[in-house]
Amino acid sequence: MKTKRIIVILALLGALGMMAALYMYNKPHKNYETQKVDITITSTVLVKDFESNEQEANEKYLDKMILVDGQIEKVALSDHGDLSIALVDAMFGVTCNFNSQLSDEQNNLLKDLKVGDNVKIKGRCDGYLSDVRLTQCSVVK
Amino acid sequence: MRYILIFTLLLISFLGQAQDKYFTKSGFISFFSHSPMEDITAVNKQVAAFLDIETGEITFAALIKSFTFEKALMQEHFNENYMESDNYPKATFKGKILDYDKAALLSGQPYKVKVEGKLLIRGIEKDLTTDVELIKEGNFIKGETLFIAKPSDFDIKIPALVKDNIAKEIEVTVKTKFEPY
The missing domain is CATH 2.40.50.140 (Nucleic acid-binding proteins)
Known part of the structure; x- marks a missing residue:
């Protein structure tokens, strides 16, 4: 029972990690028109x-x-x-x-x-x- | 008075040379990295280039930050990790057409030549000889070439984690349309 829970948690963490990586990989370019002036x-x-x-x-x-x-x-x-x-x-x-x-x-x-x-x-x-x-x-x- | 004279002389010498020079501010350079993991392309359409039709000398200068990638993250890594564009904002090429023949260049027919010169990237200079096709079309002179550049030649360190994603040999395409200066 305990091992099952650990596996589920690990799988969830893995999926989250994958999503974060995918998000970073597909991060959009900046919108320079709305970028603030330095x-x-x-x-x-x-x-x-x-x-x-x-x-x-x-x-x-x-x-x-x-x-x-x-x-x-x-x-x-x-x-x-x-x-x-x-x-x-x-x-x-x-x-x-x-x-x-x-x-x-x-x-x-x-x-x-x-x-x-x-x-x-x-x-x-x-x-x-x-x-x-x-x-x-x-x-x- | 003396300054006016010097200025006039400078102006005359400048004008005297002017019609021998062709230039562009919007030359095109793209590079292509093929690997089993992914293909990466980047494009810069704001390259400055000069062509001296008297001597056959050619110079190029491109700003590293002006290369655009499909993926923002790749562009970031390219600038920050590989090219260090804050420290080395531009890449240049200075070269000469070998066995230059002005009449052939101006003939209106494709003029196929070898250009030999020095490519400067990240402060490191390497010899480069490449096949170039030039053609005069009306007032313009168009030029095109393709050559291979190796990241390792310019001390570009690719982290082990992504070394299979980036080719050892990068294909560089250059297309320019020079106009009279």
């Missing part, structure tokens, strides 16, 4: 920080949710169908990459944007190439 900064200062000391800037900004404001220099659609908006400079500025699947609200906010507009964009900082790269971006009203 750092608010102007795009020119963000670029300067990376230009003057990339390592220091990496420590400060990498993986953080950044809210930048700045002037749109270029709007581009890649051949993969992904939208990107360059602030400050097309080559050496801040490049904000958007996902191909966006919410209706985002699409609405994006469709009126044009070169020269001032805009606030939120995104995760992935690092610095010739430009500062933000990914998983969304426009902030």
